[in-house]
Amino acid sequence: MGPEPIATLVRSSDTQALSDSLASMGTRDIEAELVRLDDDAMGVVFRLLDRDLAAQVFEILEPTYQQRLLRGLRADRVVHLIEELDPDDRVRLLDEVPAKVANRLLASLSPGELALTSTLLGYPEDSAGRLMSPEFISLREAMTVGEALAKIRRDGLDAETIYALPVLDDERHLIGVTGLRALVIADRESLVGDLMNTDVRYVSTQTDQEVAARLVSNEGLIALPVVDAEQRLVGVLTVDDAMAVLEEEESEDMALQGGRSPAREPYLAMSVFGLARTRALWLLVLIVAAALTVNVLQIFEDSLARVVALALFIPLLIDTGGNCGSQASTSMVRALAVDEVRPEDLRRVVWREARVGFMLGLMLGTAVFVPVALIWEPNLALVVALTLVTICVWATMAGAALPFFARKVNIDPAVVSAPLITTLVDATGLLIYFGYAHLILSV
Amino acid sequence: MGPEPIATLVRSSDTQALSDSLASMGTRDIEAELVRLDDDAMGVVFRLLDRDLAAQVFEILEPTYQQRLLRGLRADRVVHLIEELDPDDRVRLLDEVPAKVANRLLASLSPGELALTSTLLGYPEDSAGRLMSPEFISLREAMTVGEALAKIRRDGLDAETIYALPVLDDERHLIGVTGLRALVIADRESLVGDLMNTDVRYVSTQTDQEVAARLVSNEGLIALPVVDAEQRLVGVLTVDDAMAVLEEEESEDMALQGGRSPAREPYLAMSVFGLARTRALWLLVLIVAAALTVNVLQIFEDSLARVVALALFIPLLIDTGGNCGSQASTSMVRALAVDEVRPEDLRRVVWREARVGFMLGLMLGTAVFVPVALIWEPNLALVVALTLVTICVWATMAGAALPFFARKVNIDPAVVSAPLITTLVDATGLLIYFGYAHLILSV
Numbered sequence: 001m002g003p004e005p006i007a008t009l010v011r012s013s014d015t016q017a018l019s020d021s022l023a024s025m026g027t028r029d030i031e032a033e034l035v036r037l038d039d040d041a042m043g044v045v046f047r048l049l050d051r052d053l054a055a056q057v058f059e060i061l062e063p064t065y066q067q068r069l070l071r072g073l074r075a076d077r078v079v080h081l082i083e084e085l086d087p088d089d090r091v092r093l094l095d096e097v098p099a100k101v102a103n104r105l106l107a108s109l110s111p112g113e114l115a116l117t118s119t120l121l122g123y124p125e126d127s128a129g130r131l132m133s134p135e136f137i138s139l140r141e142a143m144t145v146g147e148a149l150a151k152i153r154r155d156g157l158d159a160e161t162i163y164a165l166p167v168l169d170d171e172r173h174l175i176g177v178t179g180l181r182a183l184v185i186a187d188r189e190s191l192v193g194d195l196m197n198t199d200v201r202y203v204s205t206q207t208d209q210e211v212a213a214r215l216v217s218n219e220g221l222i223a224l225p226v227v228d229a230e231q232r233l234v235g236v237l238t239v240d241d242a243m244a245v246l247e248e249e250e251s252e253d254m255a256l257q258g259g260r261s262p263a264r265e266p267y268l269a270m271s272v273f274g275l276a277r278t279r280a281l282w283l284l285v286l287i288v289a290a291a292l293t294v295n296v297l298q299i300f301e302d303s304l305a306r307v308v309a310l311a312l313f314i315p316l317l318i319d320t321g322g323n324c325g326s327q328a329s330t331s332m333v334r335a336l337a338v339d340e341v342r343p344e345d346l347r348r349v350v351w352r353e354a355r356v357g358f359m360l361g362l363m364l365g366t367a368v369f370v371p372v373a374l375i376w377e378p379n380l381a382l383v384v385a386l387t388l389v390t391i392c393v394w395a396t397m398a399g400a401a402l403p404f405f406a407r408k409v410n411i412d413p414a415v416v417s418a419p420l421i422t423t424l425v426d427a428t429g430l431l432i433y434f435g436y437a438h439l440i441l442s443v
Numbered sequence: 444m445g446p447e448p449i450a451t452l453v454r455s456s457d458t459q460a461l462s463d464s465l466a467s468m469g470t471r472d473i474e475a476e477l478v479r480l481d482d483d484a485m486g487v488v489f490r491l492l493d494r495d496l497a498a499q500v501f502e503i504l505e506p507t508y509q510q511r512l513l514r515g516l517r518a519d520r521v522v523h524l525i526e527e528l529d530p531d532d533r534v535r536l537l538d539e540v541p542a543k544v545a546n547r548l549l550a551s552l553s554p555g556e557l558a559l560t561s562t563l564l565g566y567p568e569d570s571a572g573r574l575m576s577p578e579f580i581s582l583r584e585a586m587t588v589g590e591a592l593a594k595i596r597r598d599g600l601d602a603e604t605i606y607a608l609p610v611l612d613d614e615r616h617l618i619g620v621t622g623l624r625a626l627v628i629a630d631r632e633s634l635v636g637d638l639m640n641t642d643v644r645y646v647s648t649q650t651d652q653e654v655a656a657r658l659v660s661n662e663g664l665i666a667l668p669v670v671d672a673e674q675r676l677v678g679v680l681t682v683d684d685a686m687a688v689l690e691e692e693e694s695e696d697m698a699l700q701g702g703r704s705p706a707r708e709p710y711l712a713m714s715v716f717g718l719a720r721t722r723a724l725w726l727l728v729l730i731v732a733a734a735l736t737v738n739v740l741q742i743f744e745d746s747l748a749r750v751v752a753l754a755l756f757i758p759l760l761i762d763t764g765g766n767c768g769s770q771a772s773t774s775m776v777r778a779l780a781v782d783e784v785r786p787e788d789l790r791r792v793v794w795r796e797a798r799v800g801f802m803l804g805l806m807l808g809t810a811v812f813v814p815v816a817l818i819w820e821p822n823l824a825l826v827v828a829l830t831l832v833t834i835c836v837w838a839t840m841a842g843a844a845l846p847f848f849a850r851k852v853n854i855d856p857a858v859v860s861a862p863l864i865t866t867l868v869d870a871t872g873l874l875i876y877f878g879y880a881h882l883i884l885s886v
Contacts, residue, residue, distance in 0.1 A: 026642045028662060032782070149627065156628045163606050163624070163665070180623055181606070184592065185599045199469045217690065219471060220683030222606070222665070239682055240663030246686075247660065250693050251777055257700055258773025258861055259766050267778040268788070272795055276802040279770045286766050287807055293758035304751050311747050311754040315736035315869050318758050322765075323702050323729050323862050327722045330701025334694055335710040339475070345711070352715055359719040364730055418701055418861060419766050426758050 006033045010041040019048050027056045035065055035266065043072035055084040063096040064265045070097075079108045086160060087116040088133050088241065094121065096264075119234075128212040129205030131245065132226040132235030133160035138168045141175065141193035145186050152180070161238050164223035167196045172232040174202055174225050202227055205234060210249045214338070216242035253337070256412065257330055259286065259419035286419055292427040293318070300434040303443040309376055310437055313384050314430070316368075321391040321429040322422030324360060328353050328399030329421045333413045336403055346404045353400040354393055361392030383436045390432050395425045449476045453484045462491050470499045478508055478709065486515035498527040506539040507708045513540075522551045529603060530559040531576050531684065537564065539707075562677075571655040572648030574688065575669040575678030576603035581611045584618065584636035588629050595623070604681050607666035610639045615675040617645055617668050645670055648677060652688045657781070659685035696780070699855065700773055702729065702862035729862055735870040736761070743877040746886040752819055753880055756827050757873070759811075764834040764872040765865030767803060771796050771842030772864045776856045779846055789847045796843040797836055804835030826879045833875050838868045 009018040022030060022045070030049070034042050034057070046069055049057060058066060058081045070078050082090060082105050094102045094117070106114060116134050123129025137159045139148050148165070156162045165183070167176040176196030186195055202225040203212045216224050216239055223236040252262035259282045263270060270278075297304070297314075304311055332349065335341040341349060365385035373381035399421045403413035437443055452461040465473060465488070473492070477485050477500070489512055492500060501509060501524045513521050525533060525548050537545045537560070549557060559577050566572025580602045582591050591608070599605045608626070610619040619639030629638055645668040646655045659667050659682055666679040695705035702725045706713060713721075740747070740757075747754055775792065778784040784792060808828035816824035842864045846856035880886055 028644075035783075036785075153628050156624060162627070180627065181599060184605070184623065184627065185596050201471075217683075217686045220686075222682075239665075239686075240660075243660045243663075243682075243686060243689075246689075247781070251781075254697070254700065254773055254777050257697065258769050260770050260774060263774075266783040267774060268784060268791075272798045273802070275774075275795070276799045279767075279799070280803060280806060282770070283763065283766055283803055283807060284810065287759065287763055287810065290759040290762045293762075294755050297755040297758070301751055301755070304754055305748075308744055308748045308751075311757070312737050312740040312744070314754070314757055315740070315761050315873070316730065316733040319733045319736075319761075319765075319866055319869065320726065320730055322762075322865075323726055324722075326701050326862065327703050327725070330697055331703060331706075331710060331718075334697050338690070338694075340478075340709040341711060342479075348711075352718070355715045356719045356722070359716070360723060360726055363723060364726060367727065367730070419769065422765075423762055426762065430758070 006045065007037060007041070010037065010044055015048065018045065022048060027053065027060060030057050031060050034061065036268065039068050039072070042069060047073075051080065055081055059085055059089060062266060062269075063093045064269055066093050067097050067101075070101075075108075078105070083109065083113060086133060087113070087120055087135065088131055088160075090117055091120040091130055095125070123205050126209050127205060128203045128207040128209055128224075128226050128237055129235070131209050131212070131241055132205070132237045133241075134235045135159050136166065136223075136233075136236045137162055138166045138172075138233060139178065139192045141167055141169070141191070141196070143192045144188065145183050145190045145192065145195070146188040148183055148192050149188075152183075161223045161236065164221065164236065166225045166233050166236065167192055168233055174200060174227055174231065174233045176200055177225065179222070200225065203237070204229070209245045212237055213242035213245040213249070217246060253333070253414040256414040256417045257333070259283070259417060282419070286423050289420070289423040290426065293430060296427050296430045296434075300430075300437075303434060303437060306443050307380075307437070307441060309380060310383075310433075310441075310443075313372075314433070317384070317387055317391065317433055318426045318429050320364060320388060321395045321425045322418075324357060324392045325395035325399035325421040325425045326418030328357075328396040329402055329416060330418055332400045332403045333416070336407060336413050343404060343407060346401065349400050349404075350397050353396040357393035357396030358389065360396070361389035364388045364392065379440055383433070383440050386436050386440075387429070387433045390436075391425070391429045394428065394432070395421075398425060449488065450480060450484070453480065453487055458491065461488065465491060470496065470503060473500050474503050477504065479711065482511050482515070485512060490516075494523065498524055502528055502532060505709060505712075506536045507712055509536050510540050513544075518551075521548070525551065526553065526556060529576060530556070530563055530578065531574055531603075533560055534563040534573055538568070566648050569652050570648060571646045571650040571652055571667075571669050571680055572678070574652050574655070574684055575648070575680045576684075577678045578602050579609065579666075579676075579679045580605055581609045581615075581676060582621065582635045582639075584610055584612070584634070584639070586635045587631065588626050588633045588635065588638070589631040591626055591635050592631075595626075604666045604679065607664065607679065609668045609676050609679065610635055611676055617643060617670055617674065617676045619643055620668065622665070643668065646680070647672070653692050655680055656685035656688040656692070660689060696776070696857040699857040699860045700776070702726070702860060725862070729866050732863070732866040733869065736873060739870050739873045739877075743873075743880075746877060746880060749886050750823075750880070750884060752823060753826075753876075753884075753886070756815075757876070760827070760830055760834065760876055761869045761872050763807060763831060764838045764868045765861075767800060767835045768838035768842035768864040768868045769861030771800075771839040772845055772859060773861055775843045775846045776859070779850060779856055786847060786850060789844065792847075793840050793844050796839040800836040800839030801832065803839070804832035807831045807835065822883050826876070826883050829879050829883075830872070830876045833879075834868070834872045837871065837875070838864075841868060 120130055135158055137152055137155050152162050163180045165178050166174055169175050176198045177200045178196040182195045201215055201219055205226055205228055223238045225233055226235040226237055228234045255262040261278045263278050365388040369381045369385040372384050402416040406413045406416040563573055578601050580595055580598050595605050606623045608621050609617055612618050619641045620643045621639040625638045644658055644662055648669055648671055666681045668676055669678040669680055671677045698705040704721045706721050808831040812824045812828040815827050845859040849856045849859040
């Protein structure tokens with residue numbers, strides 16, 4: 001079933017054919033088709049799904065689409081869909097909708113689901129508390145494997161995962177973790193306490209989501225326990241939610257590296273005006289920074305008037321400086337994010353980058369010297385080549401160092417993104433260029 | 444235990460204190476410390492670990508560090524470490540080491556492990572076949588839950604995962620998947636056939652690793668079945684391996700977006716010369732592309748000589764064009780990668796971007812017009828403002844369209860990265876600028 005059929009069937013209003021077509025698709029396929037339709041068509045298709053399938057599709061939709069769908073549905077269907085969501089997914093939806101709608105939705109929940117949801121809503125945005133599932137199965141040290149399995153069979157249906165099983169003491173403090181695998185393989189009479197791993201990784205409800213998700217990824221965990229300020233277990237963060245967070249974080253870093261504010265919605269879901277808004281602020285910041293280059297050039301207007309050929313190399317020089325700087329800064333943003341490099345490595349890194357920049361500058365300077373010397377003149381070629389070497393060293397050092405400083409003042413290093421370092425290096429690059437021109441060409 | 448102690452203890456050669464310190468650390472902590480040491484110190488620390496702990500730490504090290512460690516170890520320890528690795532991790536290491544070393548290592552394997560390894564090595568690089576684990580537990584439709592659990596208890600220790608359980612027919616064709624969770628909760632007399640999900644996602648051994656990993660992530664799977672050309676199950680791809688692939692892919696895309704070739708090793712593990720090499724090619728490509736700007740400016744050298752003020756705005760204009768283009772291209776690279784946008788959306792996307800570019804250009808043109816008109820003169824301001832509007836429209840359209848074309852000719856869209864689009868837009872931006880200057884200022 002390609003993407004055309006569904007869109008075509010909606011346009012042709014052939015409800016029967018549309019129903020048949022949907023019946024043959026899995027939930028993920030239906031979701032993939034839904035998000036490519038406009039709001040009205042999305043509503044039409046969604047209403048054709050049966051109650052349970054609709055709830056399954058609804059659960060995997062992005063909150064922005066969930067919100068759009070809810071607008072067109074009758075109140076009783078809305079309540080059903082919201083009740084069926086996992087508490088953590090529900091919280092993500094409630095974060096998106098206007099406060100008035102959120103309150104109405106909360107009011108419609110059953111007391112049990114309301115309690116779960118309210119707890120999660122109490123944790124700070126982007127914290128592990130918001131992302132975790134409060135529905136987990138915990139074991140006791142003194143349980144036998146048989147008792148543990150019995151408990152899992154009894155309560156397992158509602159839990160978000162039963163593959164990672166936290167072990168608690170009487171005060172609900174986390175003392176270890178075991179896995180369903182260990183229980184299934186072990187003897188029924190063994191004690192949970194003998195099967196558990198006590199060297200447990202866990203995070204607090206206040207831990208940043210990305211930090212928690214990266215821990216899940218690096219350690220290859222199925223679920224990560226989340227504890228409150230008193231070290232009591234309050235939830236587990238599962239690997240699928242961790243993957244979603246890392247995916248989102250990746251989108252954010254890529255946006256910042258490309259000089260955009262991160263968008264909360266998929267590309268096609270955003271209006272043209274919304275897209276322009278995610279980009280406008282950065283463009284304005286960057287053009288103000290670029291205004292510095294106008295000022296610098298103004299200082300050297302007389303030199304330019306005397307040797308117009310100097311102007312010819314301005315784009316080439318500032319492009320190269322920007323490229324060197326963004327190479328260094330993007331590699332450092334990434335290395336810091338995945339903990340390959342730590343804040344204390346600053347001096348080591350800058351010294352490395354200075355040598356890298358020198359090698360690159362030497363290579364580029366040599367490559368450019370001969371053609372410029374032949375077409376124009378050797379002295380101009382010397383100015384351009386020396387500028388390239390100096391700019392490369394300076395740009396790699398600055399590009400590598402800036403993410404460290406950003407981190408120190410608690411700015412996401414990705415914000416000190418390629419376009420910003422490019423623009424900042426431009427003005428200094430021009431100073432270097434005209435400095436050499438003054439020395440060598442005496443202008 | 445901070446990072447200093449280990450490095451300090453190695454320098455002080457206090458073996459006893461070092462051993463004590465290591466004994467108190469988990470495998471992940473030891474790994475994190477190891478990769479920050481130089482090769483000699485790494486060898487010293489590693490040799491202090493007991494056999495089993497060493498094997499555990501070895502397994503989670505990146506192949507590049509594994510290779511370095513092996514060089515300094517005695518042959519019998521090398522054999523032990525290689526035997527203990529999972530087949531898929533072993534293949535990743537063998538890909539890294541020189542062919543001679545790989546052959547020697549292969550020769551040292553027991554026949555069983557050798558067979559597993561050779562099969563994996565037969566699949567193309569970056570394919571799901573290379574990444575999958577051939578050690579899985581499969582069930583039959585006609586088994587009872589009790590029989591299935593008995594099989595899992597018997598064979599579960601060697602399997603990479605027992606949480607996702609493929610169900611096969613007599614010819615080993617994949618007919619469904621069930622989970623340990625379903626089995627544990629179900630009645631012992633139920634049939635596996637009644638508990639399995641037949642709407643199964645799977646990939647072939649030839650499927651690209653990133654495609655397979657993204658499927659695992661999007662569907663929230665614990666493991667993804669991998670089948671051969673005859674649809675017979677040959678392995679499973681687990682979520683932790685999928686996360687590692689996505690993490691690596693993210694590093695690659697970020698590198699390309701920052702104008703670097705992707706590095707196979709962590710930042711601090713690379714030599715200065717190695718770092719320079721990952722960046723040199725792109726810088727050369729970009730400086731050749733930038734040479735176009737020199738040619739364009741040469742055409743307009745007379746205009747520049749007459750109105751030197753025109754030169755002042757060159758960096759600002761080309762920076763802005765580059766920023767608009769890279770905003771559009773990075774957002775499209777990402778949208779295509781996560782399937783938010785598909786190849787058939789090209790026209791829709793370009794038309795959206797044209798309108799986004801027009802809005803942004805209008806904003807920037809207005810912002811720049813007044814100061815330039817006041818400090819220089821209104822006609823020059825008009826030239827600059829009109830250039831900004833035109834460049835923004837052109838750059839967003841080109842930036843958004845290029846990743847589509849890259850994909851069509853089977854180049855990774857991330858290669859058409861921000862620096863490349865920037866450099867390409869520069870030359871055309873200058874043409875636009877001097878075109879308006881010719882019309883309005885008659886130069």
